[in-house]
Each structure stands twice: as structure tokens, then as C-alpha cells.
Amino acid sequence: MYTPDQINELQEKARQIRRLIVEMIGKAGSGHPGGSLSATDLIIALFFSVMRHNPKEPKWPGRDRFHMSKGHCCPLWYAVLAESGYFPKDKLWTLRKFGSMLQGHPDRRTPGVEVASGSLGQGLSVALGMSLAGKMDKEDYRVYCLMGDGEVQEGNIWEAAMAASHYKCDNLCGILDYNGFQIDGKTTEIMNLEPLRDKWLAFGWHVININGHDMQEILSAYEQAKKIKGKPSIIIARTTKGKGVSFMENVVDFHGRAPTKEETERALKELE
Amino acid sequence: MEMLYQRDVYGNTLVELGKVNKDIVVLDADLSCSTRTGFFAKEFPQRFVNFGVAEQNMMATAAGLASCGKIVFASSFAVFATGRAWEQVRNSIAYNNFNVKITASHAGITVGPDGSSHQALEDVSLMRVIPNMNIIIPCDGPQTRDAVLTAANTPGPFYIRLGRAKCATIENKGEFKLGKAQTLTEGKDIAIIACGSMVSEALVVVDNLLKKGIKTRLINMHTIKPLDCDCVLKAARETKGIVVCEEHTVIGGLASSVDEVVAENSPTKVMRIGVRNRFGQSGEPQDLLKEYNLTASDIEKAALAIVS
Numbered sequence: 001m002y003t004p005d006q007i008n009e010l011q012e013k014a015r016q017i018r019r020l021i022v023e024m025i026g027k028a029g030s031g032h033p034g035g036s037l038s039a040t041d042l043i044i045a046l047f048f049s050v051m052r053h054n055p056k057e058p059k060w061p062g063r064d065r066f067h068m069s070k071g072h073c074c075p076l077w078y079a080v081l082a083e084s085g086y087f088p089k090d091k092l093w094t095l096r097k098f099g100s101m102l103q104g105h106p107d108r109r110t111p112g113v114e115v116a117s118g119s120l121g122q123g124l125s126v127a128l129g130m131s132l133a134g135k136m137d138k139e140d141y142r143v144y145c146l147m148g149d150g151e152v153q154e155g156n157i158w159e160a161a162m163a164a165s166h167y168k169c170d171n172l173c174g175i176l177d178y179n180g181f182q183i184d185g186k187t188t189e190i191m192n193l194e195p196l197r198d199k200w201l202a203f204g205w206h207v208i209n210i211n212g213h214d215m216q217e218i219l220s221a222y223e224q225a226k227k228i229k230g231k232p233s234i235i236i237a238r239t240t241k242g243k244g245v246s247f248m249e250n251v252v253d254f255h256g257r258a259p260t261k262e263e264t265e266r267a268l269k270e271l272e
Numbered sequence: 273m274e275m276l277y278q279r280d281v282y283g284n285t286l287v288e289l290g291k292v293n294k295d296i297v298v299l300d301a302d303l304s305c306s307t308r309t310g311f312f313a314k315e316f317p318q319r320f321v322n323f324g325v326a327e328q329n330m331m332a333t334a335a336g337l338a339s340c341g342k343i344v345f346a347s348s349f350a351v352f353a354t355g356r357a358w359e360q361v362r363n364s365i366a367y368n369n370f371n372v373k374i375t376a377s378h379a380g381i382t383v384g385p386d387g388s389s390h391q392a393l394e395d396v397s398l399m400r401v402i403p404n405m406n407i408i409i410p411c412d413g414p415q416t417r418d419a420v421l422t423a424a425n426t427p428g429p430f431y432i433r434l435g436r437a438k439c440a441t442i443e444n445k446g447e448f449k450l451g452k453a454q455t456l457t458e459g460k461d462i463a464i465i466a467c468g469s470m471v472s473e474a475l476v477v478v479d480n481l482l483k484k485g486i487k488t489r490l491i492n493m494h495t496i497k498p499l500d501c502d503c504v505l506k507a508a509r510e511t512k513g514i515v516v517c518e519e520h521t522v523i524g525g526l527a528s529s530v531d532e533v534v535a536e537n538s539p540t541k542v543m544r545i546g547v548r549n550r551f552g553q554s555g556e557p558q559d560l561l562k563e564y565n566l567t568a569s570d571i572e573k574a575a576l577a578i579v580s
Contacts, residue, residue, distance in 0.1 A: 115368055136319060
């Protein structure tokens, strides 16, 4: 379905975006590298292959919608938006600074951000609203919503999950970045999510389990989700927190800590 | 005297709006019979969404709909619309300055027999602290229509507070304008600033005071936010003092709004008629109004304390 060249191109893009993420957060001096790096491949596939969007016309009514419910991973979103051409790349170095359009959590002052986020658990509802609006307007756009694994401990997520299946929102595709960590530690120790697949199935969703770093699997999952009618789909992607930087991988400290100058240099070297 | 349910007017106005504006979408959380959003649901089922008992989901979904250009009316009881879903209202609706009009019924102590869990006495405070939020408390049926039409035609988030009980229509209020109070009677002895159901209580007081030779300036402060500060300050400067009346806690609502403006600009005596740091309880509305000192005679006593 996808040629090796296409896959290679996306993987190369992912490497560049990971570099931007590390450098942005390093320069900002604060931020959330772990979850940004774990979800990178999933979002690269969306923006550079799957989604119908036009950076030159960000308000085009027929555009596919993306909402980042786990808003703390916005360095990933910002890097992808800049790379797509929504705003100049040099803006990335203003992340989290006073007066910047790149706020610490997503905000509508950033071109390409449709709805602010940051408070966990609300984003699937926001995406549900976009999905329902699309159905009311008979638009054929699709809505993608990235969630964190710790985030689905929020009750609001399950209220939205119940409603999306009740209203047969087949234009809605959830993406769950299952990296197994939350701020306080492993999800298995803080608040176990399992059996996660069964939970979503029980709520009436079509569930696709994948390796969230395998580009071919990611692209196939999005294609599969598009074909599912009468119910929403969720891609549960097993990922590695801090993916791509050896000393950040599966290290809970890097959920919400910026790399030091020295660590940033080491990380960039690894991502060369 | 015409007696109307504000809720009936709300439901009918939604239908009226729905006919002329295709972007109107109405949401409810399993209370569409009580809030009367059911009227709209019947006429425009494609533009009505029932969330079941899930107010948080309703509010955050409202934000998503608004991001796609919809003008969203989201309804529940005042306790749940503002309290249960407060953070969704703050972060997903108000922070984005979205076109979501939260219209809640069953506010205040006059909810009656259902008791404390269902009597919203702090909803206005909860909404007032949120930037971008506009707040209207219509005083009767016809003003409910004004409030709903104004909210629909004014960009940004709104909170419209409605009661459960029927209320008397107040004649000759003049034109309704967001953020512009209505002076119902002129007077320079005392000012009464009231909102919602307390306006008709206060009207009784105006007559009683007149019999005692006291001329009252009665102000219907239908918009709590943005507050008509000029009107408040004029009242502070031109009368001997102000009595503020609200079917709500005195902490954070209309009374606090008036206090803040007066204290900063033109200190005067302000007496507050409202619920004083208490929860509600079951009972008939009239008994509860008495128990919580929200009657015409309570207002009159406060006014006399200032004048004498």
C-alpha cells in the first residue's frame, strides 16, 4: 500500500521532528519531552500522509480536524505545524516564553490549533463536537484526537466514549499513545488501565492495536479506521516514552522535565 | 397579572431562533423536559443532542461544536451546568471565547421540595470569576426571550440563569440591552438593585416605602457581567444607600459585584439580601424565601435601616 520510499520519507520526517522537540524544550527550559517523543510517529503519519489539510487555508471548512487532548505534548504539535507550513519554524524557539504564540499548552493563538487544551480528559468531547458538527453539516471531514494513556483515567473520556458510539460517530478516530507512564510512575502502578482494549470494545468502539513506532502499521491503522462505518475507531498504539533518545526512553523523570544543555546536545547527537 | 415559566419562554425562543438560523444547536443532559429544550428537539431533531446524565461531556462537546461555527445552547439545572462542569466551561468554552450559551434552569432556593442538592445558590459566583463569560439573569418571561436572543446574536460565552417557578411579568421595563440596567422606578432616597425573581419582590417594597414617604430607585440589574457600573455609581452617589437583592449567596454574585464597584469608586452603605453562607433545604418556595430572609419585608427592613 505504501512504498518503502514513502515509509522512509515519513521516518526521516519523524527524526527531524524529534530533533525539533528536544531542541525546543531544551531552549524553553521546561516542557514535556517524554510523551511528545512517544507520539511523534503517530502524528507524523497523520499530518504528512493521512489528513486532508491545507496550511495555506487553515480554516477550510472541509479540512480534517486534529485535536491534541493530551495538550502537554504540544511541542510535537507545534513542530509538526511549523514543518507543515502553518507558521515559520523560527517561532519554535519562543516556546513557553512571555508573549509567544506557542503557549505552554495548546492555544488558539497558534495557527492550526482549533481548540485550546491542557486540562486532561476534555479533548475527546471536543473532538466529538467536531464530529457531530461534521455530520450536521453533511461534511465528509474526519476528526482525529490524540489522547494520553494516563489521561483516560479521567471520567470525562468515558462519557465522550459512550456518546461517540451512541451517535455512531464513524468520522471520529481516537489515537491512544500507550507509553505506559504518567507523571507519578508506571500506569500499572498508579492506576491500571487494563484491560484497555476490552474497555473501548465495551463502549462500542472499533479497536485497532498497533506498534506506535511502526510506520507501516500506523498508516494501515488509519486506513482501516476510515473504512469502519457506524462506530468510532480508536488506535491503541503501544509506544515507548521518550522514544528516540536512549537516556529518555522509559524514564519517568522526562515526562515533564526539560533536558539540560548538555543532555540536549547528547540527544541531538543521537537523533542525527 | 401575566405569569410565565421562564423555561417555557426559553424553549419557545429556541424554536424561533432555530427557524431562522441553521447554526443554532441545542444540547441537554437528560433534563430536556424540565429545561424545555425538548421543544427544540421536537422541531429540529438533527440539531439537538442529548448527552444523558453527563454534563462535563456536554460542555466540552459544546466547545467542539462551537469551533466548527455552531451557536450552541447547552442546558441543564444550574447546579450541574455551572458546578459539575465548571472546569470544562472554564478551559474548553470560556478560554477559547466560544459561542456557547449555557442556559440553566432551576436556579435559586425556589426550586423548593427537591432540596439543597438541586438548589443552585452559588452558580453566578462560579460563572462570574471566569474571564470572557457574560451573565444574564432575566427577571421574567419576556425578558428571558430578550436574553436568549441577545446571547444568540452576541459572540462569546454566556450564562443565562432561569428559575423553576412561574414568575410575574413586569410591565414597562423599557428596552433590553446587554450590560445596561433598567431603572424601573425613580427615586433619590434609597436604591434597590435586584435581579431575577427578586425584582418582583422589590416592586412590592417600592410601593410600601412610598406609603412611608420614601422614594425608591429600583434597578433591574439583569446583566451581572458586564455590570452596568455607571448605573451602580449613580445610585451610590444620588441616594442614601443601596439594597442589593438576589436569590443566591451574597458571596460572589450581584451583591459582591455591586460592593466591588462601590468600594473602589464611591463608598456608600450597601445592605445585602441574599443567602448567607448556607445550603438550602426542602420546602415550599414561600416558606424557604421566609427562612432565608429573601422576602419583600426583609428588603423593606434593610431599606429602612439605611434611610433612618
